[in-house]
Amino acid sequence: MSVTSTNVPPAPQTSGSIEGDVSQEFTAPARAHWLRRLLKDRAAFLALLTLALVILGAIFAPVLATHDPASNSRSVMTPPAWMARGNAEHWLGTDGQGRDIFSRLLYGARLTLLIGFAAVGLGGFFGSLLGLLSAFNERIDPWIMRTMDVLLSFPAILLALALVAVMGQGIVPIVIALGISSIPDCARVARGIAIGVMKQEFIEAGRAVGLSNLQLFNRYLVRNAISSIMIFISLRFGQTILIGATLSFLGLGARPPASELGMMASQGRDFLLFAPHIAVIPSVVIFIIVLSANVAGDALRDVLDPRLQA
Amino acid sequence: MTPTPIKRAGFGLAAAMALALPVAAQELTIIRAQDSNHYDPPRTTAQSGAEIIFMLSDTIVGLAEDMKTIEPLLASSWDVSDDALTYTFKIRDDVSFCDGKPMTAEDVAWSLNRWQDPETKSPVRWRMGDVKSITAPDTTTVVYELNAPHSELLYQLAQSFGSVIDKDTYEVLGKDFGVTGFNGTGPFCWESWTPRDKVVMTRHDGYNWGPANYENRGPAQVEKVTWQIVPEAATRTVALLTGQGDISPYIPFIGYSTLRAAPNINVIKSESAFWTNYMGFKITKDLVGDVKVRQAINLAVNQEAMAEDLFFGEVEPAYSYVSSGALDYDTTLDETLLKYDPEKAAALLDEAGWVLNSDGKREKDGKVMEPLAISFTGEWQQTSEAVQADLLKVGIELQIEPMDSTVYWGKSATDEFEMYVMGYPYISAGDALNLYFRSANIPTPNRMNWNDPETDELLVAGSQATNEADRAAAYAKVLHKVHDNAVWLPIYHRPMQIGYSTKLAPFEAHNIYGAGLYKGLQLTFIE
Numbered sequence: 072m073s074v075t076s077t078n079v080p081p082a083p084q085t086s087g088s089i090e091g092d093v094s095q096e097f098t099a100p101a102r103a104h105w106l107r108r109l110l111k112d113r114a115a116f117l118a119l120l121t122l123a124l125v126i127l128g129a130i131f132a133p134v135l136a137t138h139d140p141a142s143n144s145r146s147v148m149t150p151p152a153w154m155a156r157g158n159a160e161h162w163l164g165t166d167g168q169g170r171d172i173f174s175r176l177l178y179g180a181r182l183t184l185l186i187g188f189a190a191v192g193l194g195g196f197f198g199s200l201l202g203l204l205s206a207f208n209e210r211i212d213p214w215i216m217r218t219m220d221v222l223l224s225f226p227a228i229l230l231a232l233a234l235v236a237v238m239g240q241g242i243v244p245i246v247i248a249l250g251i252s253s254i255p256d257c258a259r260v261a262r263g264i265a266i267g268v269m270k271q272e273f274i275e276a277g278r279a280v281g282l283s284n285l286q287l288f289n290r291y292l293v294r295n296a297i298s299s300i301m302i303f304i305s306l307r308f309g310q311t312i313l314i315g316a317t318l319s320f321l322g323l324g325a326r327p328p329a330s331e332l333g334m335m336a337s338q339g340r341d342f343l344l345f346a347p348h349i350a351v352i353p354s355v356v357i358f359i360i361v362l363s364a365n366v367a368g369d370a371l372r373d374v375l376d377p378r379l380q381a
Numbered sequence: 382m383t384p385t386p387i388k389r390a391g392f393g394l395a396a397a398m399a400l401a402l403p404v405a406a407q408e409l410t411i412i413r414a415q416d417s418n419h420y421d422p423p424r425t426t427a428q429s430g431a432e433i434i435f436m437l438s439d440t441i442v443g444l445a446e447d448m449k450t451i452e453p454l455l456a457s458s459w460d461v462s463d464d465a466l467t468y469t470f471k472i473r474d475d476v477s478f479c480d481g482k483p484m485t486a487e488d489v490a491w492s493l494n495r496w497q498d499p500e501t502k503s504p505v506r507w508r509m510g511d512v513k514s515i516t517a518p519d520t521t522t523v524v525y526e527l528n529a530p531h532s533e534l535l536y537q538l539a540q541s542f543g544s545v546i547d548k549d550t551y552e553v554l555g556k557d558f559g560v561t562g563f564n565g566t567g568p569f570c571w572e573s574w575t576p577r578d579k580v581v582m583t584r585h586d587g588y589n590w591g592p593a594n595y596e597n598r599g600p601a602q603v604e605k606v607t608w609q610i611v612p613e614a615a616t617r618t619v620a621l622l623t624g625q626g627d628i629s630p631y632i633p634f635i636g637y638s639t640l641r642a643a644p645n646i647n648v649i650k651s652e653s654a655f656w657t658n659y660m661g662f663k664i665t666k667d668l669v670g671d672v673k674v675r676q677a678i679n680l681a682v683n684q685e686a687m688a689e690d691l692f693f694g695e696v697e698p699a700y701s702y703v704s705s706g707a708l709d710y711d712t713t714l715d716e717t718l719l720k721y722d723p724e725k726a727a728a729l730l731d732e733a734g735w736v737l738n739s740d741g742k743r744e745k746d747g748k749v750m751e752p753l754a755i756s757f758t759g760e761w762q763q764t765s766e767a768v769q770a771d772l773l774k775v776g777i778e779l780q781i782e783p784m785d786s787t788v789y790w791g792k793s794a795t796d797e798f799e800m801y802v803m804g805y806p807y808i809s810a811g812d813a814l815n816l817y818f819r820s821a822n823i824p825t826p827n828r829m830n831w832n833d834p835e836t837d838e839l840l841v842a843g844s845q846a847t848n849e850a851d852r853a854a855a856y857a858k859v860l861h862k863v864h865d866n867a868v869w870l871p872i873y874h875r876p877m878q879i880g881y882s883t884k885l886a887p888f889e890a891h892n893i894y895g896a897g898l899y900k901g902l903q904l905t906f907i908e
Contacts, residue, residue, distance in 0.1 A: 143770035147690045168766055169690060240782050322758045327766045327781045328773075341759065344615040345635050 105374040115370030118363040125360055129181040137161075138171035140178045141328035145169055148346040166335070166349045167342055170328075176356055179330040182242065183360070186324070186331075187312040189246045194253020194311075195304040201254065202261025203296060206269055207288050216262070219255040227252035227314050228321075235323045242331075245324050249311050257304065264299045268292055302372040309364030316357050332357045407603040407906055409885075411898065412617050412626035416577050416610055420559035422544040423496040423503040428806065428895035431541040433580050433608060435893070436901045437479075438544035438565025441470055441489055441523070442535050443592030443900075446889050448653050448808055449708055451535045452592035455489060455545060455566070456523070465530035465847040466513075470523040476590050478547045479563075479570035486517035492545040493525070493538075507815070508537040510844070530845040532852045533815075536808045540894060566590075568601040568900050580608040595902040602905035614759075621646060621880050628881040628904070630890075630897040633760070634695040640880045647881055651890040651897075653706045654877035657699055657813075658761075658804040660754065660768065660870040665830040668752045669799045673733040675867035679719035680726035681775045687767050688873055695878065699871035702863065708809035709843075711857035714864060726775050735776075743776040751778040752799035755792055758783045761802045764872055794825045801828055804875065806895045810856050811843050818863055829868045836862060883907075 110116055128135060138161070147169040152162040163173040205215040231248035238244040268274070269292065277291050316333030318324050325331040332353045339350025417430035422438065425431075443454035456470035476484040493515045496503055510531025516524050527534070537543070550564035563571035568591060569582035584601045591598035609626060611617045618636035620626045622643055632640060632648075640646045662669040662678075669675055684698035700718035703710055730736075735743040735750050743750035756765040762783040769779040779800070784792060793801050805826075807813035816822070819840055820832040836859055843855035863869075877890045877897045886907050891899035898904065 141770065141773065143767060145686060145690055167691065167763055168770065236788075240784070322762075322783055322785065327762065327783065328769055338763070341614050341633060342635060344618060345639065 108374045109370055112370050112373070114366050115373075118366035118370070121359060121363040122367060125180055125356075125363070126184060128177050129184050132174075132177035132181050136171075136174035136177050138174045140170060140175045140330050143168040143170055148342065148349065150346065151348055151352070154348075163352055164346075164348050166338060167346075172335075172349070172352055175330040175335060176332070176353060179332045179335055179353060180356065180360070182325055182329060182331045183312055183316060183333070183357070186242055186246055186249065186315040187308055187364075190249030190311050190315065191253060191304055191308050193246065193250030195257050195300070195307070197250075198254040198257020199261040199297075199300050199304075202258035202263075202300075203265045203288070203292060205258065205262045206265030207284075207292055212262075215258065219258045222251065223255040225252065228318065231318050231323055240323060240326055242325050245315060245318050248318075249315055252314075253307055253311060256307065257300070260303045261296065261300050264296045265292055268295045271295070298375050302368065302375055305371055306365065306368035309361040309368065312364065313357070313361050332360075408605045408607070409603045409628065409904060409906075410607045410609055410626045412609050412611050412620050412629035412631065414610070414612060414614070414617065414631040420563060420574070420580075422492075422546065422559070423501050423505070423542045425559070426504050426542075431894040432896040432898065433582075434541040434544050434559075434565075435567070435896050435899050436569045436582060436606065437563050437567040437571055438541075438546055439476075439567055439590070439900075440540070440543050440545070441472075441493070441538050443594070444536065444539040444808070444893050445592070445594035446651070446653075446891050448655060448892050450594070451539065452594055454539075454590070454592050455484070459535075465532070465845075466527045468525040468527075468534065470525065472517075472521045472523055473590055474521050476566050477587055478550075478566055479585055480547070480550070481587075482547060482549070484545065484547075484566050485520040486523045487520065488548060489523045489545050490515050490517040491548050493523075493543055495551075496543055503542065505540075505542050508540065508542060510534055510537070529841075530847050532844055532846050533809060533811050536812065540808075541896070568599055568902055569606055572605075578610055582606045582608075591900060591902045595900065597902050597905075599902060601902055603901070606901060606904075618880075621882070624882065627885060628879060628898070630877065630879045632878065632880045634692040637695055637878060637880070638693065645883050647883055647885075647887065649879050649881070649888070649890050651877040651892055652697070653704070654806075654875060654890075654892045654895075655704050655707050655808060656804060656806045656875040656877070656892075656895055657702065657704060658764070658802070658872045658875060659699070659702065660765070660800050660802050660872065661829045662868055662870070663796065663799055663801070663828065663830060664866075664868055665796075666752075666799045668748075668750060671733050672866055673729045674735065674750075675870075676719055677726040677729040677733070677775065678772060678777065679867050679870050680722045680729065681777070682768050682771045682870060682872075683721045684872060685721065687764070691763055691767055692873065696873040696875055699874045702860070702869050702871055703807060703810045703813045704874045707807065707813070708811070709853045709856045710810050711853070711860050713857070714860055717861070717864060719867065723771075723775055730775065730777075737776050741776055742778055749778065750776070751780055753780045753782060753797075754800035754802070755789065755798045756781055756783045756802045757786050757789050761804075765802060768870070768872075793828055796824070796830075800870075803828075806892075808893070810860060811840075811852065814856055814859050814863075815840050815844060818859060831863070831866075831868055833862070 146165055147167055149161050149165040150157045151164040152159050157164060161171050166172055201215050205212045227249055230252055231245055234244035234248045274291055277287050319331045319333030320337040325334055335353035336350050342349050413429060415429050417425050417427040419425055420430055420433050422434050439455050441454065441456045443452040445452055455472055455476060457473050459468055459470045461468050472486040472489055478484055495501055497506055497509050497512050511528040513526040513528045518524060545566060547564035551558045554562050568585050568588045570585050572581040572583050574580045584604050586600055588599035611620055614633035617629050618632055621629050637648055641648050662675050664670060688694065688696050688698040700720055701714055730743055734745045738744040754765055756762050765781045769781055772779045817826055818831050818836050819827060820837050823830055823832060839855045839859045843852050846852035846855060877892050879890050879897050884906055886905050888903040890897045893899060
């Protein structure tokens with residue numbers, strides 16, 4: 072993959088060198104530009120707003136929840152307020168144990184987002200690092216990439232099953248499994264992007280002025296590749312949440328009475344015929360989060376990816 | 382490997398029936414939840430195994446729907462010696478296997494001997510008692526000799542494990558017996574098995590030796606039975622409602638009210654099902670080692686609310702470990718049972734030194750009361766979560782680790798938990814107690830680690846009693862003992878409920894080992 076666009080900004084620096092000064096001049100208006108463009112895109116705006124609301128809901132779950140998410144009641148399977156037999160006390164209804172679905176959703180989103188962020192963070196960090204190193208140093212490149220090929224052959228679900236078998240049920244093995252399964256993808260994409268960056272003239276220039284490998288890697292490579300990598304990671308986020316929910320649906324994730332969206336959908340499965348809201352509501356929330364994450368990721372790519380800019 | 386003789390017999394039967402019966406094919410589809418690992422009588426303890434084996438083969442004696450009356454089956458009569466050590470069975474001479482071969486006392490003795498043979502590795506070998514020998518002195522006599530009396534012997538011989546199978550077919554099929562083929566004397570004959578999908582069986586035309594509790598003693602009134610597996614509970618309900626299946630004993634509790642309201646479905650219920658769901662305590666673990674803690678947990682859980690809300694009033698809340706209708710249940714136990722009383726539970730915990738800390742959790746010597754319960758997923762997980770919510774109200778933070786049944790069985794044989802979940806079928810109090818409370822049965826099924834020499838002695842005394850009063854007295858003592866020690870948290874007694882199409886004539890549900898249709902002789906379509 073070669074990047075021929077002249078829009079790739081020179082390596083930004085904080086030490087006040089010539090390149091740094093140029094980059095600051097160049098990137099400040101560019102940043103304002105992409106943010107404006109992003110907010111102009113209505114779908115992206117809506118997606119970002121939804122994500123923001125979900126994240127805020129998750130953060131402020133203890134304040135917003137109307138009930139204790141783990142506390143059961145005698146009113147089981149109450150439908151949502153707008154349906155017949157529904158009532159205002161549980162406006163999204165109750166589940167099979169008589170627990171308030173709205174409150175469980177807030178706490179559930181907390182756990183689901185946490186799994187998503189942690190796994191993507193883990194996978195993204197190690198994946199990008201390995202990919203960048205691979206591109207930077209040709210000697211270790213085959214070793215890293217063949218290891219990635221091996222990792223790529225483990226499906227996330229299988230890996231999660233194995234980890235749960237060893238570590239016991241919980242969200243930690245799920246995060247690790249999802250994180251590990253994100254590493255090879257991130258590494259490949261990061262390597263691709265980094266190879267393009269490595270062919271740029273400013274890398275040669277950096278070498279010519281006698282920058283050390285560490286300086287080259289840190290100041291020139293990482294800073295120029297990071298925005299494209301972040302786009303990929305943001306796209307990966309929705310997918311990770313979905314696999315995380317799948318694993319919880321299979322009973323591998325959080326332990327009861329903790330709520331997790333996939334687990335809530337799973338618990339409602341047996342009542343699908345009689346009280347569909349128990350499974351449908353968390354499933355719709357998963358759908359909305361994943362859709363928003365993907366739309367937002369797409370929009371970010373549209374405005375940030377230098378190759379897509381005119 | 383293909384069981385050619387059986388298949389040929391099957392095809393022959395089908396051809397014969399096609400000629401004999403001009404009316405529409407009497408094909409029945411039974412919907413169930415899960416498969417068995419195989420269908421070899423002495424080696425499978427699965428309820429889903431027993432369901433099939435009862436229809437494909439016969440036992441030496443049968444059991445009536447009341448779960449108390451022993452009926453003649455392959456044996457037309459029997460004598461028990463005064464010392465209760467020798468049972469002499471008179472075997473019918475008009476019985477034949479599905480492949481047409483006549484069945485003799487030799488086959489009965491061989492099948493029973495195979496059950497007790499250590500090489501068979503039957504997990505339920507103990508049900509046979511302390512066997513001295515099982516012999517067939519002539520073609521119509523089987524002599525079953527014991528080293529010590531075994532008061533429940535006839536009940537145990539009515540279970541599917543002692544089903545009589547054909548030795549020749551077994552020798553041909555070996556380990557594949559009950560996998561690729563089967564040859565028994567039951568009302569139906571093996572046609573095919575597709576694991577995790579279905580078992581298909583066809584009518585045994587010559588069958589006329591059914592147990593006397595059936596009006597129709599044979600042959601079966603339906604030509605072909607397909608046991609179809611539908612793993613999803615809601616889908617089973619829909620399949621029955623839409624006529625994709627004719628009968629299902631595996632309807633989720635939530636579905637029964639819908640089925641009762643449906644014009645095309647009938648539901649039968651039998652209370653004497655003798656199936657109890659409970660959570661057991663690993664009493665050798667610190668957290669639940671104190672009897673007061675176990676009693677408190679019993680008092681803190683509201684079984685009645687669970688029965689109503691979680692199981693839609695379809696089950697009977699349980700406070701005793703065996704159903705009060707079971708043989709040898711002691712009614713004096715009723716006054717001592719621990720019923721819902723959260724205040725008393727809290728007081729008991731205080732008394733035991735487990736006091737509420739600032740977080741509202743019970744704590745003692747810096748240790749928080751958070752016992753770990755392992756659980757199956759699905760319905761059991763719901764049950765555990767309801768228990769968890771009830772216990773939280775008295776400051777006990779139950780940890781639940783739900784797992785798939787394939788993992789659960791192995792895990793439940795370890796020491797890595799404080800509580801576990803289990804549901805089990807039994808035919809009498811003695812059956813239940815001998816299964817769970819013998820010290821020899823540690824680690825499974827005695828997962829509680831209940832190790833009490835007096836219990837062992839009493840169980841032996843009950844098992845070896847030669848009269849009913851002695852037997853009942855011995856078992857009553859054990860019942861009191863284990864209930865006083867609160868080694869279990871009983872949850873509910875599960876009735877046998879079967880939903881069936883109104884196209885079928887009404888019938889009575891059976892309860893043996895959870896096999897609600899038993900021999901299937903009663904099943905018939907209304908003309």
